[in-house]
Amino acid sequence: MVVQLWIAQGFIQLSNTKQQLEEVANEYFKDLLWRSFFEEVGDRFGNLKYKMHDLIHDLAESVAMVDCKLIDRDSKNVNEEIWHVSCPFFIGSNFNQTLSLLVKAKKIDIGGLEITRVPNSIGNLIHLKYLDLSRSNGIITLPKSITRLWNLQTLKVFSCSRLEELPKDIKGLVNLRHLDDNKCGALSNMPRGLGQLTCLQTLPLFVVSKDSSSISKHVGGLGELNQLNNIRGTLEITHLERLEDANLECKAANLSGKQHLEELMLRWDQEGNINNDDEKSLDGLKPHQNLKYLLVEGYGGVRFSSWLSWLANLVEIILDGTRCQHLPRLSQLPSLQSLQLLLMMDMEYISDGDISEEVPASSTVSSTPFFPLLKSLSILNCPKLKGWWSASMQDHHHHSLPSFPCLSYLEIEHCPNLTSMPLFPYLEENLYLNNVSFMPLQETMAMASLLPPSSPLSKLKIMTLAFREDEVPLLDDWPNLMSLKKLMIWRCLGLTSLSEAVRYLTSLRSLAFKRLPKLESLPASLQHLTNLQDLYIIDCPNLMILPEWISKLTSLETLGIENCPLLAKRCEKGIGDEDWSKIAHIPNINHTCEYIMFSKSFLAKQKNYIYILWKYGDGMHCLDTFRIWEANVAKLLG
Numbered sequence: 001m002v003v004q005l006w007i008a009q010g011f012i013q014l015s016n017t018k019q020q021l022e023e024v025a026n027e028y029f030k031d032l033l034w035r036s037f038f039e040e041v042g043d044r045f046g047n048l049k050y051k052m053h054d055l056i057h058d059l060a061e062s063v064a065m066v067d068c069k070l071i072d073r074d075s076k077n078v079n080e081e082i083w084h085v086s087c088p089f090f091i092g093s094n095f096n097q098t099l100s101l102l103v104k105a106k107k108i109d110i111g112g113l114e115i116t117r118v119p120n121s122i123g124n125l126i127h128l129k130y131l132d133l134s135r136s137n138g139i140i141t142l143p144k145s146i147t148r149l150w151n152l153q154t155l156k157v158f159s160c161s162r163l164e165e166l167p168k169d170i171k172g173l174v175n176l177r178h179l180d181d182n183k184c185g186a187l188s189n190m191p192r193g194l195g196q197l198t199c200l201q202t203l204p205l206f207v208v209s210k211d212s213s214s215i216s217k218h219v220g221g222l223g224e225l226n227q228l229n230n231i232r233g234t235l236e237i238t239h240l241e242r243l244e245d246a247n248l249e250c251k252a253a254n255l256s257g258k259q260h261l262e263e264l265m266l267r268w269d270q271e272g273n274i275n276n277d278d279e280k281s282l283d284g285l286k287p288h289q290n291l292k293y294l295l296v297e298g299y300g301g302v303r304f305s306s307w308l309s310w311l312a313n314l315v316e317i318i319l320d321g322t323r324c325q326h327l328p329r330l331s332q333l334p335s336l337q338s339l340q341l342l343l344m345m346d347m348e349y350i351s352d353g354d355i356s357e358e359v360p361a362s363s364t365v366s367s368t369p370f371f372p373l374l375k376s377l378s379i380l381n382c383p384k385l386k387g388w389w390s391a392s393m394q395d396h397h398h399h400s401l402p403s404f405p406c407l408s409y410l411e412i413e414h415c416p417n418l419t420s421m422p423l424f425p426y427l428e429e430n431l432y433l434n435n436v437s438f439m440p441l442q443e444t445m446a447m448a449s450l451l452p453p454s455s456p457l458s459k460l461k462i463m464t465l466a467f468r469e470d471e472v473p474l475l476d477d478w479p480n481l482m483s484l485k486k487l488m489i490w491r492c493l494g495l496t497s498l499s500e501a502v503r504y505l506t507s508l509r510s511l512a513f514k515r516l517p518k519l520e521s522l523p524a525s526l527q528h529l530t531n532l533q534d535l536y537i538i539d540c541p542n543l544m545i546l547p548e549w550i551s552k553l554t555s556l557e558t559l560g561i562e563n564c565p566l567l568a569k570r571c572e573k574g575i576g577d578e579d580w581s582k583i584a585h586i587p588n589i590n591h592t593c594e595y596i597m598f599s600k601s602f603l604a605k606q607k608n609y610i611y612i613l614w615k616y617g618d619g620m621h622c623l624d625t626f627r628i629w630e631a632n633v634a635k636l637l638g
Helices: 003-009 020-034 054-063 092-099 122-124 144-148 246-252 278-284 307-312 439-450 498-503 525-530 548-552 563-569 598-606 611-617
Strands: 038-042 049-051 069-070 084-086 107-109 128-134 154-156 178-180 203-205 231-236 261-266 293-297 316-320 338-340 376-380 411-415 430-436 460-465 486-490 510-515 534-538 558-562 588-590
Touching: 003 020, 003 128, 020 038, 049 054, 122 144, 246 278, 430 439, 498 525, 525 548, 558 563
Parallel strands: 069 084, 084 107, 107 128, 128 154, 154 178, 203 231, 231 261, 261 293, 293 316, 316 338, 338 376, 376 411, 411 430, 430 460, 460 486, 486 510, 510 534, 534 558, 558 588
Antiparallel strands: 038 049
């Protein structure tokens, strides 16, 4: 925002015609940040913000006193000499009168105010270069007169949730560089003539119209993007299912010519997707090689475009709700760090290649390593997924399968038929397996003899295991898990006991057992976990008694017992004292202790962590202990 304001003020001058004003302004900003004029701060949602020291702010305010104003409630501090105006209050009926006084204004910020209509008189502010209407949820349309603001460089309608359309004659805003329409979910189309704004650098949202651009003289098609090659940052294209001539329109968008674009989101609405041209659409939407982030949602094609394998600068890929049966080869992407495959209901194998092609048999062959930088992998709700490669490749022994060399976070959920995949011995952050076969973990743990002097998963800190209901996993490889701090075992319906090798989990701080209906006793080796702080036992009805040695766990701070009726009764003070003496030393003993864990990919979609706790924490009114592990969200709760 401050960069756009500098440009609007005319502070930024170009010495090199090949540079953009924004590039020069960003360099100025970085220099001021380095000199501590600004400092980095995080907001309550984890977003990076910047602020200036109070003394510098006071100095700037005194210097700009005549030109800049925060309008008060009655607008009495407004005059014709003001250049920059911000309105921190609801100004209601005074708005028209206020605008009539701002004839010299270059910047107006009325974002977040409760205005329902922008008056036609806004068109009289011919000097205006910056207009912020963000979060004005009452605005449905913008006045035609706004297109008379020929000097306007920045128009922000961010999160105007009821805004249905942009001005039809938007091509009149010939100097517009930034049109922030992000999170304008009610937008029905993009205006014809948008493509003539060749100075445009910011256009985060493009909505494909229900009406054909060939029929309506006011509606623009994807071809409006053709010449907008200065667009940078993020571009989201929605309702691609509405395209009529998919291949022609998508090619006309010329995404491959947008070298400054870093993030691209392509969305189809599956419910309204009645044509069969999705594959042609995606082929025509090939982005530039410089792209770093790609999200594809609701894509209905069986085949994914081959261009995905050639985006060498991609850092993150999210494929959500697509109908692909397999994907092009991704293992050689040299910059890829995060891959999420979500709700891919028809996918049987991830790669359409051959394992011998992706993983050379000879170590002397000069080639890119298998997923050389991949750090995070999430595979959720892919019920037909069987393996990484086709069935013919599933009979390889564990030493024939490649390993992810940098993978730190692995999350696989509701993929019951997945029985084989590349190995993941170097995980450090988290392993989350839910409704998955035990075999992939078993294959990785079997690598112990091949990884001297280290062991597979020896650096792993958090592990959650919930295998298929028809499996009874053999949990005997605990000696490898010497760094594990948090372990949850749940919904293993056939599990009757745990291995005594659990004694080797000497770094463990939190342990949870949930929905283990056949578990009858805790392993005696648990008494050696002297660093254990939290122990949760939930939905284990056959666990009837606590062992005597639990009193040796002197570091234990929390004991949670829920839906274990016989055990809970024995552990209640003054009711059933049989086990109370064993646990009396524990500060927090809870009998309503629902244990909630959110996956990384789930949290990544959330914007408000407080809302998550409200929605999913129902019934936690008796909660005594709340703990956040290995996350950056703690600061969001302050």
